[in-house]
Amino acid sequence: MFQRDSLEQARTIVRATFAPTPQQMWPLLNQRLGANVWVKHENHTPVGAFKLRGGLVYFEGLRRREPDCKGVVTATRGNHGQSIGFAAARAGLSATIVVPRGNSVEKNAAMRALGVELIEHGDDFQASREHAQRLAGEQGWHMVPSFHPDLVRGVATYWIEFFEAVQPEVVFVPIGQGSGICACVAARAFTGARTRIVGVVSAHATAYLDSFRAGRVIESPVTTKLADGMACRLPDGEALEVILREVDDVVAVSDDEVAQAMRALFADTHNVAEGAGAASLAAASQQQSRWLGRKIGVVLTGANVDSAVFERVLGGQSN
Structure with missing residues (x-):
């Protein structure tokens, strides 16, 4: 890096x-x-x-690493999720975002406006991240980490x-x-x-x-x-x-x-x-x-x- x-x-x-x-x-x-x-x-x-800057660069690399990728999932409190939603849409990929229960109402709305499927799960970010990882395994989605x-x-x-x-x-x-x-x-x-x-x-x-x-x-x-x-x-x-x-x-x-x-x-x-x-x-x-x-x-x-x-x-x- x-x-x-x-x-x-x-x-x-x-x-x-x-x-x-x-x-x-x-x-x-x-x-x-x-x-x-x-x-x-x-x-x-x-x-x-x-966060948008990171999402744009990540998806540029993802297209090369996984050209057959059809969808991504990640966890967020909001800004990372907006970044992933924005970049995923530009790359033509579906995005599922997991947020903790009680997350920011307006950040949730902003993510939905970018076309993501939003799931509320867990009481904090770590619980949301663990759920996103489970979904990635079950659905065959690419898990976008919070640090890469x-x-x-x-x-x-x-x-x-x-x-x-x-x-x-x-x-x-x-x-x-x-x-x-x-x-x-x-x-x-x-x-x-x-x-x-x-x-x-x-x-x-x-x-x-x-x-x-x-x-x-x-x-x-x-x-x-x-x-x-x-x-x-x-x-x-x-x-x-x-x-x-x-x-x-x-x-x-x-x-x-x-x-x-x-x-x-x-x-x-x-x-x-x-x-x-x-x-x-x-x-x-x-x-x-x-x-x-x-x-x-x-x-x-x-x-x-x-x-x-x-x-x-x-x-x-x-x-």
Whole structure:
């Protein structure tokens, strides 16, 4: 996933579908954090989140690996599912998406609008993933994982865009299943950036933080009510290897901190962020005193928050 030619190929695939997303420095955010804050706007992709890049590259490879594939299945809390639905439709493949019960209403609707068959199963992402794996075996479908080198290469294209335009001293990277932060590592090597990478987990879903500290995969419970894109119970072993080798630190942000960051992004930039989409800014705010007066990078990874949830957040609640 770190080879230059494969990353260049990924960039060609992604750019055939949509243009690079903007990176913007907002004066009010600068004032708020006392730093030069560059925001990478992955909320501006055709599905409102960064995951689409990975799906496009994955299906390009799938066509070569499995030319007779007729259908795919995967599990998601939403943005990965939209990515797979979008890319599968372009490839002429049927897609079945498994989500946990009580998943985001509007993310579910967005996936259905892309033509997927949506199945609600289990109380968390891990249970949904295990059900998707069973369906793949029973139906003969291809199981799209949540972490794969092709997904990482696709996601790396946004980090390459960011590092080629801006090379901040540090970037704060939300961690779900690990494709985003591993992509950041790949792009840093590709561009030669000397940026520090700080991973961000939910304080209510600390599997990757616990695993980072222990140096091995550790399963941890998930209780976050707001950062569903970071609701990981069981880390991916391959992703953890990259994180242990290349990432400078991992920190945790609470739902209250995420909610405050969502409010700040809306007030200072008038961009909507879902919970995981605001986690990067939440971490930067948590470490504000360390980075005063310096150039930092945050990523608004997605904007797909239910209207009712966002209304409560803007009203001062965190769930």
